[in-house]
Amino acid sequence: ILNVEQSPQSLHVQEGDSTNFTCSFPSSNFYALHWYRWETAKSPEALFVMTLNGDEKKKGRISATLNTKEGYSYLYIKGSQPEDSATYLCAFYHYGGSQGNLIFGKGTKLSVKP
Amino acid sequence: DAEITQSPRHKITETGRQVTLACHQTWNHNNMFWYRQDLGHGLRLIHYSYGVQDTNKGEVSDGYSVSRSNTEDLPLTLESAASSQTSVYFCASSEGTGLEQYFGPGTRLTVT
Numbered sequence: 001i002l003n004v005e006q007s008p009q010s011l012h013v014q015e016g017d018s019t020n021f022t023c024s025f026p027s028s029n030f031y032a033l034h035w036y037r038w039e040t041a042k043s044p045e046a047l048f049v050m051t052l053n054g055d056e057k058k059k060g061r062i063s064a065t066l067n068t069k070e071g072y073s074y075l076y077i078k079g080s081q082p083e084d085s086a087t088y089l090c091a092f093y094h095y096g097g098s099q100g101n102l103i104f105g106k107g108t109k110l111s112v113k114p
Numbered sequence: 115d116a117e118i119t120q121s122p123r124h125k126i127t128e129t130g131r132q133v134t135l136a137c138h139q140t141w142n143h144n145n146m147f148w149y150r151q152d153l154g155h156g157l158r159l160i161h162y163s164y165g166v167q168d169t170n171k172g173e174v175s176d177g178y179s180v181s182r183s184n185t186e187d188l189p190l191t192l193e194s195a196a197s198s199q200t201s202v203y204f205c206a207s208s209e210g211t212g213l214e215q216y217f218g219p220g221t222r223l224t225v226t
Binding site: 031032034042043044045046049051089091093101102103104105106107 | 147149154155156157158159162204211212213214215216217218219220
């Protein structure tokens with residue numbers, strides 16, 4: 001069974017703080033790494049899809065890096081705002097396997113206090 | 115605008131009944147997926163399809179079935195609902211392998 005680990009499970013920060021989360025995944029049979037943002041009572045929405053080792057992607061104050069050789073990705077949020085409060089999911093897309101192709105971590109729940 | 119919808123949004127059913135959850139997308143995506151979300155487990159894949167007449171089992175497929183007769187729809191059927199299938203179910207679609215998935219609004223199913 002393939003596992004995707006995310007840490008921390010939850011995080012409470014003050015408005016204006018910068019923060020980062022970690023996603024660890026198996027380094028074999030790698031195809032892509034996804035990051036999703038999931039607000040309460042809504043559906044997950046894609047932030048980034050990353051495929052190449054060393055990839056760095058940015059969307060506004062949010063950025064992500066990828067290391068496929070060692071099997072980890074970081075998500076950074078610069079100057080957190082209350083509207084950034086959500087659960088951030090990463091998902092590992094791999095070749096083949098009985099579990100299907102996209103394995104999700106359990107997420108990091110971010111709460112930003114004004 | 116293209117979208118992905120699920121119905122019903124909420125369903126209460128009894129143990130042993132057959133239940134079908136609908137998923138409809140207008141993205142014209144070949145790939146469609148069903149997940150369940152439970153506390154402590156995150157999103158787990160139930161079944162997926164890469165095109166019409168194609169269906170595949172995911173991590174937690176026991177007790178569930180899907181069919182794909184057209185591009186737009188992937189209904190999920192619980193053959194004989196069990197209390198362990200109480201969950202929130204999400205349907206998703208994507209344009210191709212490894213690409214971002216677009217999620218529906220979810221269906222909250224309670225089996226009593």
